[in-house]
Each structure stands twice: as C-alpha cells, then as structure tokens.
Amino acid sequence: MQEVDRDIPVVWMLGRTGAGKSSLIRVLTGLSEIVVGNGYASCTRTSRKFDFPQDQPLVRFLDTRGLGEAGYDPEEDLVASEGHSRAIIVVARLDDPVQGEIVDALQDVLSRHPKMEVLLVHTGADLVPDPAARDRARSATAARYMKAAGRALPEVVISLPRDGAPTAEQMEALTDALVEVLPNAGLALREEAASDAEARAFRDVRRTVLFYAGIAGGSDAVPIVGLFSSTGVQFTMLKKLGEHYGVPVTLTLARNFASLLGIGIGIGGRFLGSVAVRQGAKLLPVYGQTAGAVAAGALTFGATYALGRTAARYLHALSVGEEPSKEDLQKTFREALKGARGPERSPSP
Ligand SMILES: Nc1nc2c(ncn2[C@@H]2O[C@H](COP(=O)(O)OP(=O)(O)OP(=O)(O)O)[C@@H](O)[C@H]2O)c(=O)[nH]1
Numbered sequence: 001m002q003e004v005d006r007d008i009p010v011v012w013m014l015g016r017t018g019a020g021k022s023s024l025i026r027v028l029t030g031l032s033e034i035v036v037g038n039g040y041a042s043c044t045r046t047s048r049k050f051d052f053p054q055d056q057p058l059v060r061f062l063d064t065r066g067l068g069e070a071g072y073d074p075e076e077d078l079v080a081s082e083g084h085s086r087a088i089i090v091v092a093r094l095d096d097p098v099q100g101e102i103v104d105a106l107q108d109v110l111s112r113h114p115k116m117e118v119l120l121v122h123t124g125a126d127l128v129p130d131p132a133a134r135d136r137a138r139s140a141t142a143a144r145y146m147k148a149a150g151r152a153l154p155e156v157v158i159s160l161p162r163d164g165a166p167t168a169e170q171m172e173a174l175t176d177a178l179v180e181v182l183p184n185a186g187l188a189l190r191e192e193a194a195s196d197a198e199a200r201a202f203r204d205v206r207r208t209v210l211f212y213a214g215i216a217g218g219s220d221a222v223p224i225v226g227l228f229s230s231t232g233v234q235f236t237m238l239k240k241l242g243e244h245y246g247v248p249v250t251l252t253l254a255r256n257f258a259s260l261l262g263i264g265i266g267i268g269g270r271f272l273g274s275v276a277v278r279q280g281a282k283l284l285p286v287y288g289q290t291a292g293a294v295a296a297g298a299l300t301f302g303a304t305y306a307l308g309r310t311a312a313r314y315l316h317a318l319s320v321g322e323e324p325s326k327e328d329l330q331k332t333f334r335e336a337l338k339g340a341r342g343p344e345r346s347p348s349p
C-alpha cells in the first residue's frame with residue numbers, strides 16, 4: 001500500500017488576496033501554523049499544500065498565491081493534482097465586490113477542466129451585518145461566478161473573524177457542502193455527531209475507515225472485492241478495526257459479516273448483486289454511465305467507507321456481547337452510503 005496508490009482528494013482554494021482562503025483551511029483542519037494575513041496585504045506568497053491529518057493525509061489543500069500576482073500560473077497546480085479527485089473552493093468576501101480576476105480564472109480553469117466540482121464560499125458574513133445588504137452582496141457575487149461556470153454552484157455563507165470562529169451552523173453547512181462536491185474530502189473534515197456509545201466508539205476509528213476507503217477509492221478495483229480475500233483492502237480494514245474493538249477478525253468472521261449484510265459471493269470470490277453495488281449504483285447514478293475512473297473511484301470510496309462504518313457497528317456489538325441485527329447493519333450501511341454520496345450528475349446522452 002504505497003502512497004502513490006492513494007487518492008488523496010485535493011481541494012484547491014481560489015480567491016483574491018485577503019478573501020480568507022488560509023483562514024478557511026485553518027478552521028477546517030485546525031492547523032494553527034497556517035499563516036493568516038492582516039487586511040488586504042498579500043500574505044501567502046507561494047502555493048502551499050497542507051495535508052490533513054499530517055501523518056496519514058486524507059485531504060490535501062492547495063492554498064494558492066494570490067491570483068494575478070506576476071508569474072503565477074494556476075495550470076501548474078492543476079497539472080500537479082492530475083489523477084487525484086479534486087474540487088475548487090472559490091472564496092469570495094462579501095465586502096469585496098472586485099471579483100473580476102477570480103471570475104476569469106475560474107472560467108479559464110473550467111474551460112480546460114469542465115468536470116471539476118466547484119463550491120462557492122462567501123466569507124465576511126460578520127463584516128456585512130445587515131441581512132438585506134448581505135444577501136444582495138451574496139447574490140451579486142454568485143451570479144457572476146455561476147455565469148462564468150455556466151452552471152449553478154453550491155454556495156455557503158460564513159464568518160471567519162480573525163479571533164473567532166464560524167458558528168456551528170455555518171460549519172455544518174460548509175462540511176455538508178464539501179461532502180456534496182468531494183465526498184472523500186468532506187467526510188474526512190466533518191465531525192460526526194455521536195449520540196450513543198456505539199457512535200462515540202466509531203469516532204475513534206473513523207479516520208482509519210476513511211484512510212482505507214481512500215486507498216480503495218484510488219485503485220480501480222471493483223467495490224468490496226477484497227472482502228473475501230486476505231489481501232484485499234477491505235479485509236485489512238476489518239482486521240484493523242477488529243484490533244481496535246478487541247475482536248480478532250478472521251476470514252470466517254468477515255464472511256459472516258458479509259452475509260448478514262446481504263453481500264453474496266459469486267464465482268472466484270467476486271461479489272455479485274451485493275447491497276453495495278445495487279445501492280451504490282442507485283445512489284451514484286453516474287456509475288456505469290459517464291463512469292470514468294474517478295466516478296468508479298468515488299463509488300468504491302463510498303462503498304468501502306460504508307462497509308467500514310457498518311463493520312465498526314458489528315464489531316462493537318460483538319465486543320459488548322450483543323447479537324448484531326441484520327436490519328440494524330443494513331440500515332447503517334445504507335445511511336453511511338448515503339452520507340458518502342457524491343455529486344449527482346445527469347447521465348450523458
Ligand atoms: N471579520 C472577518 N475577517 C475575515 C473574514 N475572512 C477573512 N478575514 C480576514 O482577512 C484577512 C486575510 O485572511 P486570509 O485567510 O489570510 O486570506 P487569504 O485569502 O489567505 O489571503 P492571501 O494569503 O493573501 O491570498 C485576515 O485578517 C482575516 O482574519 C471574515 O469572514 N470575517
């Protein structure tokens with residue numbers, strides 16, 4: 001499992017100097033060493049990448065230099081991230097009507113990479129306190145970017161005060177929007193609410209699940225094939241989870257789990273007609289239609305994430321001496337898969 005096999009999703013920050021790109025990365029990752037500027041003087045002088053978490057990266061942010069600065073060609077950063085799933089976050093401050101350069105840059109990037117997902121983040125909500133004025137500013141900015149993109153873009157409004165934090169609602173809206181545009185990045189950054197002991201236990205292993213889902217999503221493997229072989233990514237994930245819950249995971253146990261989930265094994269150990277494929281194909285309509293490597297990767301990511309989430313519930317039940325119910329597990333799987341759903345695109349004609 002080498003680094004190169006992993007699809008670390010890349011989030012590319014695009015916005016004028018002082019828009020709040022670095023501040024946004026800081027609130028999303030909690031990385032305090034990210035340098036935030038002071039007013040409009042350009043602060044980030046070279047494109048920098050921030051891997052999160054640093055030891056076992058699940059998301060990579062490209063914090064660009066201010067566009068329009070001499071010698072900066074965004075194409076270089078884009079080429080460097082080729083082969084990764086990626087999305088653009090356009091950061092625009094509500095009190096800054098001068099967006100022309102960034103609008104042009106977005107149009108240019110999308111003309112070369114039309115499939116890139118874009119999320120529009122309006123910062124400075126606290127700087128425009130009047131709700132009517134704020135909404136006028138938002139819709140004027142949004143109209144320009146959407147015209148340039150030639151499509152509707154998801155938008156979020158947020159406050160990034162220097163010595164404060166966005167509200168909980170703003171953070172939730174932000175991470176929800178990220179899950180929509182780039183599920184593997186959004187899920188890695190979203191804190192899951194934990195309502196019971198099982199959910200709290202899952203929080204401790206969530207990064208492990210995301211890590212293996214990222215590995216699986218980066219390969220071209222058919223979803224979950226690896227569950228029935230001792231070398232598959234998903235089986236390795238199950239074993240790791242088992243160590244955490246104090247339940248030794250054998251191939252037999254993995255198969256029991258799979259059959260509870262309704263995953264059947266076909267010829268040669270391949271799984272056929274499984275819940276994952278049926279649900280996945282339904283939830284990710286792009287699969288099998290426009291299905292490029294990225295789309296298949298997103299499905300594999302989602303299916304592996306959902307499998308890990310469900311395995312955690314199964315192992316937790318075993319660890320406390322409960323009988324895991326089939327209905328419970330299937331419900332957990334469906335919900336996790338829905339939570340990891342990528343953007344829905346209409347099939348190409
Ligand atoms: N009050 C408030 N200040 C903000 C907001 N967004 C950005 N700022 C301030 O604007 C300044 C610039 O923020 P940065 O995050 O460094 O902006 P940047 O986009 O990374 O800028 P460059 O690195 O120069 O391209 C900082 O002082 C921020 O605190 C906001 O929503 N509210």
Ligand SMILES: [Mg+2]
Nearest residue numbers: 021022043044
């Ligand atoms: Mg910056």
